[in-house]
Amino acid sequence: MSDEMQLLEERANREYEFGFTTEIETDTIPKGLTEDTVRLISKKKNEPEWLLEWRLKAYRHWKTLEMPKWAHLKYPEIDFQDIIYYAAPKTKKAQPGSLDEVDPELLKTFDKLGISLKEQKRLTGVAVDVVMDSVSVATTFQKQLAEKGIIFCSMSEAIQKHPDLVRKYLGTVVPMTDNFFAALNSAVFSDGSFCYIPKGVRCPMELSTYFRINQENSGQFERTLIVAEDGAYVSYLEGCTAPRRDENQLHAAIVEILAGDEAEVKYSTVQNWYPGDENGVGGVYNFVTKRGMCRGHHSKISWTQVETGSAITWKYPSVVLKGDYSVGEFYSVALTTGAQQADTGTKMNHIGKNTRSRIVSKGISAGKSQNSYRGLVQVAKGAENARNFSQCDSLLLGDKCGAHTFPYIESKNNTAVLEHEATTSKIGEDQLFYCEQRGIDAEKAVALIVTGFAKEVMQNLPMEFAVEAQKLLAVSLEGSVG
Amino acid sequence: MDTIKTEYLKEKFNELQSETGANNLQSWRNEGFRTFSELGLPTRKNEEWKYTGVNRLFTRDFAIPHQGEDSISAEIISKAAIPGASEMNHLVFVNGKFNKALSHFETSDDFEICTIEEAYNGKFKEDVETYFNKSSEVKKDSIHALNTSFMYDSLFIKVKKGHTVPKPVYLNHIFDTTQNHLLASPRSLIIVEEAADVSIIESYYTHGSMDSFSNEVVEIIAKEDCHIEAYKIQNDNPNGNHVGTTNIRQVGKCLVNTVVISLNGGMIRNNTDIIMEKDANEAHMYGLYFLKGHTHVDNHTLVDNQKPLCFSNELYKGIVDDYATGVFSGKIIVRPDAQKINAYQSNKNILLSATGSVNSKPQLEIYADDVKCSHGCTVGRLDEEAMFYLRARGIDKDRARAILLKAFADDIVDHIKLEAVKEYVEGLIAERLELHD
Numbered sequence: 004m005s006d007e008m009q010l011l012e013e014r015a016n017r018e019y020e021f022g023f024t025t026e027i028e029t030d031t032i033p034k035g036l037t038e039d040t041v042r043l044i045s046k047k048k049n050e051p052e053w054l055l056e057w058r059l060k061a062y063r064h065w066k067t068l069e070m071p072k073w074a075h076l077k078y079p080e081i082d083f084q085d086i087i088y089y090a091a092p093k094t095k096k097a098q099p100g101s102l103d104e105v106d107p108e109l110l111k112t113f114d115k116l117g118i119s120l121k122e123q124k125r126l127t128g129v130a131v132d133v134v135m136d137s138v139s140v141a142t143t144f145q146k147q148l149a150e151k152g153i154i155f156c157s158m159s160e161a162i163q164k165h166p167d168l169v170r171k172y173l174g175t176v177v178p179m180t181d182n183f184f185a186a187l188n189s190a191v192f193s194d195g196s197f198c199y200i201p202k203g204v205r206c207p208m209e210l211s212t213y214f215r216i217n218q219e220n221s222g223q224f225e226r227t228l229i230v231a232e233d234g235a236y237v238s239y240l241e242g243c244t245a246p247r248r249d250e251n252q253l254h255a256a257i258v259e260i261l262a263g264d265e266a267e268v269k270y271s272t273v274q275n276w277y278p279g280d281e282n283g284v285g286g287v288y289n290f291v292t293k294r295g296m297c298r299g300h301h302s303k304i305s306w307t308q309v310e311t312g313s314a315i316t317w318k319y320p321s322v323v324l325k326g327d328y329s330v331g332e333f334y335s336v337a338l339t340t341g342a343q344q345a346d347t348g349t350k351m352n353h354i355g356k357n358t359r360s361r362i363v364s365k366g367i368s369a370g371k372s373q374n375s376y377r378g379l380v381q382v383a384k385g386a387e388n389a390r391n392f393s394q395c396d397s398l399l400l401g402d403k404c405g406a407h408t409f410p411y412i413e414s415k416n417n418t419a420v421l422e423h424e425a426t427t428s429k430i431g432e433d434q435l436f437y438c439e440q441r442g443i444d445a446e447k448a449v450a451l452i453v454t455g456f457a458k459e460v461m462q463n464l465p466m467e468f469a470v471e472a473q474k475l476l477a478v479s480l481e482g483s484v485g
Numbered sequence: 486m487d488t489i490k491t492e493y494l495k496e497k498f499n500e501l502q503s504e505t506g507a508n509n510l511q512s513w514r515n516e517g518f519r520t521f522s523e524l525g526l527p528t529r530k531n532e533e534w535k536y537t538g539v540n541r542l543f544t545r546d547f548a549i550p551h552q553g554e555d556s557i558s559a560e561i562i563s564k565a566a567i568p569g570a571s572e573m574n575h576l577v578f579v580n581g582k583f584n585k586a587l588s589h590f591e592t593s594d595d596f597e598i599c600t601i602e603e604a605y606n607g608k609f610k611e612d613v614e615t616y617f618n619k620s621s622e623v624k625k626d627s628i629h630a631l632n633t634s635f636m637y638d639s640l641f642i643k644v645k646k647g648h649t650v651p652k653p654v655y656l657n658h659i660f661d662t663t664q665n666h667l668l669a670s671p672r673s674l675i676i677v678e679e680a681a682d683v684s685i686i687e688s689y690y691t692h693g694s695m696d697s698f699s700n701e702v703v704e705i706i707a708k709e710d711c712h713i714e715a716y717k718i719q720n721d722n723p724n725g726n727h728v729g730t731t732n733i734r735q736v737g738k739c740l741v742n743t744v745v746i747s748l749n750g751g752m753i754r755n756n757t758d759i760i761m762e763k764d765a766n767e768a769h770m771y772g773l774y775f776l777k778g779h780t781h782v783d784n785h786t787l788v789d790n791q792k793p794l795c796f797s798n799e800l801y802k803g804i805v806d807d808y809a810t811g812v813f814s815g816k817i818i819v820r821p822d823a824q825k826i827n828a829y830q831s832n833k834n835i836l837l838s839a840t841g842s843v844n845s846k847p848q849l850e851i852y853a854d855d856v857k858c859s860h861g862c863t864v865g866r867l868d869e870e871a872m873f874y875l876r877a878r879g880i881d882k883d884r885a886r887a888i889l890l891k892a893f894a895d896d897i898v899d900h901i902k903l904e905a906v907k908e909y910v911e912g913l914i915a916e917r918l919e920l921h922d
């Protein structure tokens with residue numbers, strides 16, 4: 004066997020890097036979901052009465068719903084009674100005051116993941132909220148942010164310290180009755196991040212949440228709420244990993260964003276949950292509801308996502324363009340390899356006048372994976388001069404995978420201009436030949452071409468993330484050639 | 486809200502079955518009705534029927550034609566017919582049933598026309614058994630199953646090997662609704678053998694003030710090296726509702742062109758399915774919906790590439806005015822191992838009024854890698870620069886608008902290869918645009 008082949012083989016068999024588990028004492032509740040479970044979670048988190056009522060209402064609504072079936076996905080029925088709905092690493096204190104109080108084992112975990120909470124403090128200038136299983140374990144830079152009036156903390160902390168704000172905004176963008184998973188999340192959400200940028204404040208640093216599933220059999224249900232008041236600006240990053248396990252784990256999160264007049268929110272995700280092995284055993288089911296509301300005029304919400312993980316990804320970060328002149332953007336790279344499945348895309352609801360939206364979606368499928376884009380562009384009657392441009396390109400690597408496009412375009416306004424285009428093809432033989440002829444081996448050439456294919460999206464990621472995302476893309480592609 | 490009634494259909498179905506007696510395609514009808522009873526009417530939750538609510542049609546009590554002649558006067562036939570019908574094989578369908586006595590056509594040993602009942606009981610039993618009601622797309626949809634349940638006096642055409650049918654085949658559908666609301670179920674099976682050549686045109690006309698609902702299924706079997714042109718011209722009255730499926734199976738390498746023109750009617754749904762079952766098939770599909778009033782037109786297309794080297798091109802254009810709704814839902818499927826496929830799909834819409842709406846869903850489902858597939862979709866208004874260009878040259882606003890819309894529509898109309906039909910459609914469009922030379 005030639006060296007090259009050997010190298011390829013090795014790479015191909017390379018395993019999910021972040022698949023380790025942390026040996027740490029965890030506080031879990033029994034499997035299953037009943038009203039008592041909801042009460043128990045609420046009690047553990049010492050929540051006010053109104054929130055418990057809200058959770059119970061969501062739970063009762065969820066009971067009436069059925070799991071939706073329309074997505075282009077195949078997976079066995081999920082037993083919602085076989086999930087642990089709350090798992091928290093045991094810490095000595097309920098709210099660690101500083102990093103020194105955080106369990107060293109935990110810090111080590113995040114060191115391994117490349118998110119050194121301590122170093123972070125000095126070097127990168129990114130404020131991080133770290134969520135392990137169901138609870139937030141640490142938030143950095145809180146003090147510096149507080150000076151500007153920015154609130155950045157875990158959801159549990161926000162519920163205790165800023166109940167009025169939480170009560171005012173929670174569920175206003177994604178109501179608990181929105182869909183099956185939104186109702187489930189509303190009933191059992193355990194933690195997440197809360198971020199409030201007051202009027203006219205430009206957040207001086209990137210805010211970031213890092214999610215990690217550790218506990219076996221547990222589901223992760225976090226809830227993120229970002230409120231940008233008039234004229235505020237914030238850039239928010241989200242990253243995720245999980246240990247490798249042979250059973251499927253459910254992740255059903257909600258992200259809500261509110262943007263006031265002339266506010267701008269940029270939300271970037273690098274999703275790298277454990278994807279399962281190449282035969283489709285194990286992996287995370289990533290069923291997430293993400294929605295932004297451009298409430299004010301000239302507001303802007305931009306979603307950028309790099310999706311490489313999860314056995315199944317099912318999510319549509321969407322923007323409701325309610326304010327006049329508001330702008331919604333969606334940039335996505337979804338890479339599926341092995342037996343992964345993705346049904347992802349976006350929704351743009353044009354309601355206000357002169358609203359604009361732009362969708363750029365790049366799907367790359369390899370192995371036996373199935374990758375679907377599903378997007379909705381909707382123009383309401385009053386959305387004068389709405390403008391949309393959508394582009395969804397799919398790249399197929401290998402003849403066993405699939406790439407699908409399901410766009411929905413609905414216009415009720417005659418001044419709106421909507422454009423959609425999509426292509427599906429494989430990497431051009433001539434492009435590959437060109438690279439190989441210049442001494443670039445096949446694998447690197449594919450990585451090069453894919454990077455170029457995804458560049459338009461990558462450019463929209465913040466610096467710190469772009470490098471990581473590009474590496475991730477290259478690593479995920481390894482072994483998918485030939 | 487009026488309630489949706491389907492229970493009475495069972496009664497009517499039993500009536501029809503007992504009338505026709507054994508042996509007469511009874512088992513197909515039984516199977517159809519069973520499927521319909523199981524699935525029920527499609528709701529908007531059904532992805533395939535997301536933008537078209539067929540249920541509300543069933544708030545009426547439909548009469549369902551019985552066995553026996555439904556007659557119609559020669560005057561109405563000629564009123565319904567498109568110009569040049571006398572030069573064609575003019576097949577008249579009254580209330581969904583093929584009426585031989587009123588039709589004028591020339592058959593030969595190479596070109597047979599009869600009812601499916603006759604074909605099945607005569608020398609074409611094998612053909613009917615092999616090809617009739619075999620498409621899975623037709624079988625799994627409840628509305629199609631409803632057609633199968635109530636089909637009677639269905640049409641059978643066979644064009645034999647190497648034969649070019651000299652005159653186009655024209656299916657003139659007439660619905661008599663002077664007495665009742667009518668549910669008609671026209672059904673056809675057209676077999677085009679190796680290297681044969683045929684053009685098929687269909688039109689629809691509702692006579693009377695009550696509502697008609699024609700639920701049609703046409704199955705076309707296209708064999709090696711044949712060439713088929715299939716056109717549908719819809720210029721019915723606003724009380725004429727229609728769900729029609731043209732299911733074309735390319736069982737050999739051949740060429741198929743379809744054009745669907747929808748100008749007037751109530752609720753219209755056209756399914757055009759092309760199933761490419763052999764290597765190197767080619768299909769071109771064109772559609773124009775130019776709507777006003779409350780007309781609702783839903784064009785559903787499917788290109789199922791089951792084998793390698795196939796080529797398909799789809800272009801659907803819509804002009805939507807008043808309260809009308811235009812829907813396009815196209816699907817290209819490339820099956821595993823169907824490599825070297827080129828498939829293109831394009832949908833362009835102009836929304837003229839603030840009260841109309843356009844919904845478009847161009848979809849790709851691809852399971853093979855060595856393919857070139859693309860789709861595009863636009864929704865917009867008339868190009869202001871083009872308007873300015875014309876108006877700067879002294880052309881008034883209305884005329885400038887008409888010129889631009891005509892040019893937009895011509896892209897589709899130009900693909901009608903039968904001169905008489907093309908002229909007729911051009912005339913209708915000019916009339917709509919009030920464009921007089």
